[in-house]
Amino acid sequence: MTLSEFEIRRCEKLVAEFISKRRPPPHIRPQLDLAFRINGQSIEIFEVRPDWRDKNRTLEQPVAKATYNKRKLNWKILWQRADLKWHSYQPRPEVTSVEEFLDVVEHDEYGCFFG
Template sequence: MAISEFEIKRYEKELDKFIDEHRPPVHVRDQLDINYKIENQSVVLFEIRANFRNPSEKLDIPIAKATYVKTQKVWKIYWQKSDLKWHEYEPVAIVKYLEEFLNVVGQDEYDCFFS
């Protein structure tokens, strides 16, 4: 079952706030920016970068994901390794609230999310 419309609106507020706080300076946003998408039970944060081979083309590169497990009422945190697969974020694999996920990503204590 997908996240409700009410929850989506609340999450979008928190996600927009996070994006505003962590976006690169305006003068580099055509080369590097960040954004999010909500898909089913997951929130995915991603970088938007110019394609190395074709700078006019943009690539979305996922950096962090949180999936809500409704039966447990928790968010599971994942990061994408160089193998392009999602792996549980071992230091903090589970949080209760989306805001906690955003705090973990924002702190990026182990340099797993932002390069």
């Protein structure tokens, strides 16, 4: 089940504020930027870079993901390992709000999200 329109707008606002604080300076953004998308019940934060083989294409490198579970009323926090699969973020695998998710990503105890 997907998020409601109200929940999507709220998530967009919160994540956009988080992204705007972490984005690199404007002169670096053509080479490295930060973005997000909301798809279904998931929020994904990712880096955007030009493809080194074809500068007209861009590549997305996942940073963090949160998926909402309406039955449990919580968000599952995930990070992508070198095997390109999403794994539970073990220091804090679940939170109850988007704000908590963004706080976990910001503090990143184990260096899983931004290295």
